[in-house]
Amino acid sequence: MKSLSGKALCRILEKKGWQLKNIHGSHHVYMKAGRKERISVPVHGNKDLKLGMLKAIMKIAEIDESEL
Numbered sequence: 535m536k537s538l539s540g541k542a543l544c545r546i547l548e549k550k551g552w553q554l555k556n557i558h559g560s561h562h563v564y565m566k567a568g569r570k571e572r573i574s575v576p577v578h579g580n581k582d583l584k585l586g587m588l589k590a591i592m593k594i595a596e597i598d599e600s601e602l
Contacts, residue, residue, distance in 0.1 A: 535585065535588070535589075535599060535602075536599075536602050537582040537583070537585075537588075538582060538583055538588055538602060539577075539579075539580045539581060539582055539583065540562070540575050540576050540577035540578060540581070540583055541577055541580065543575055543583065543588070543591065544562055544564075544575055544577065546597060546601065546602070547564050547573065547575070547591075547595055547597075548564075550595060550596075550597060550601075551566055552564040552565065552566045552573065552595060553565060553566065553567075555572075558574075560576055560577055560578055561574045561575065561576050561577070562574070562575045562577055563575075571594050573591055573594055573595060575591065
C-alpha cells in the first residue's frame with residue numbers, strides 16, 4: 535500500500551465530499567452530511583501516516599486503494 539501524509543489524505547477526503555469541521559491542535563476533524571462518523575486526521579507536517587491509521591480512515595471514508 536502507498537504511504538500518504540495527513541495533508542494528502544485531507545485533500546482526498548475533501549474531494550470525496552467530507553467537510554473540515556474543526557481543527558484541534560494538529561488533528562483535522564472531518565464530517566459528512568448523512569453520516570454519523572467523524573474522521574480525525576493527524577496532520578504533522580509531511581510525515582506519513584502509519585499504515586493502520588491510514589487503513590482505518592480509508593474504511594470509514596469508503597476510499598479505495600486505487601484512489602490514493
